[in-house]
Amino acid sequence: MRWLSAEEQRIWRGFMTAVTTFSEHLDRQLQRDAGMPMAYYEILVALSETPGRALRMSELAMMCHSSRSRLSHAVAKLEKEGWVVRRACPSDRRGSIAELTDEGFAVLEAAAPGHVTTVREHLFDVLTPEQLRALDGISRAISAGLSTECDRARAEVPEF
Structure with a gap:
């Protein structure tokens, strides 16, 4: 077992505080201004960026890390709001597709x-250009370090 040094513990806690606090702030802003949590916004964005504004639910889950x-x-919940419709996948009846409605797209445009x-x-606005470049590199390194584990976990989840 390799325990964290005092400096590593400080860095770890600072990183987690920044990520958690920033995520909570974004969620509060979207709840206040758009009446939706960050998770719903991410779903609407993912659908809006795909051809036909539609994705198989399994693909959407991967894109939204859900x-x-x-x-x-x-x-x-998004279906109840009229922002998304769900339909059967034509190529595989076991799967389903989520599609962004025009109303959902308008809500996203207003929230963005x-x-x-x-x-x-x-x-x-709070980081220098050098810090942003470093953050980009750090984010990519963390993601790359987790990609093999995430790919393995995704392979264990059946399609829907």
Whole structure:
């Protein structure tokens, strides 16, 4: 067992505090200004950026880094709002596809400016260009270090 040194512990806690606090701030802003949590916004964005504004639920879960049950619950809420519709996958009846509605796209368009402003003010405007480049490299390194484990976990989850 390799325990964290005092400096590593300080860095770890600072990183976790920054990530958690920033995520909570983004979630509060979206709840206040758009009436939706960050998770719903991420689903709408993912759908808006795909051809036909539609994705198989399994692909959407991967893109949103969500479990099947959490995504299914969120999509059900988005369906009730009229922002997303779910339909059977034509190539595989076991699967389903989530599609962004015009109303959902309009809600996303209305929410995006406030969200982008918040991201800009609390991330890009507080870091120097050198810090942003370092953050990019750090983010890529962390993601690359986790990609094999994430790929293995995804392979164990059946399609839906």
